[in-house]
Amino acid sequence: MDIIEPESAEDFRKYYSLRWKILRAPWKQPPGSERDPLDDNSTHLMIVNRQRAVVGVGRLHFNGIREAQIRYMAIVTAKQRQGLGSRLLQALEQRARQLGAARIVLDARETALRFYHKHGYRTVEPGHTLFNSVAHVKMEKDL
């Protein structure tokens, strides 16, 4: 498994497709709902297997010079709990450091809280609830 930046239009098609499949489709959200205006100004990383199929995606953007935010972390269902999300998170953190971040913030789905705790993120406060059902928690980590 390799972690790469999507480059071609086909890479980006597969990248957004997995984001939608894991984070939007289960809540009956239409294709396109997985994107936001910051995508054009973000760092995107994805995990690809030997056949170059995308099995994991994640995004990093900056809220200010020193504060980065991670969003849209998603690992394909059959490959969850095998350490891929951890590899991707560490790669995004490394990229944040290289780009000058002192801190990373994120809104974690409650179901992913343990994952981020394990990686040193602390709970800040309750966050928003998406689609009337997916509760989030604001978390942060100093780099």
Ligand SMILES: CC(C)(COP(=O)(O)OP(=O)(O)OC[C@H]1O[C@@H](n2cnc3c(N)ncnc32)[C@H](O)[C@@H]1OP(=O)(O)O)[C@@H](O)C(=O)NCCC(=O)NCCS
């Ligand atoms: C959350 C997610 C990105 C984690 O990636 P992953 O590859 O499954 O996680 P890892 O295998 O690297 O997990 C590392 C550790 O985090 C914790 N963890 C990960 N997923 C967990 C879960 N669903 N419940 C409880 N603990 C979890 C465990 O301690 C795990 O270690 P262990 O398997 O040895 O117990 C992935 O499961 C996913 O895409 N989930 C669905 C979408 C989602 O919730 N995205 C996050 C939105 S904020």
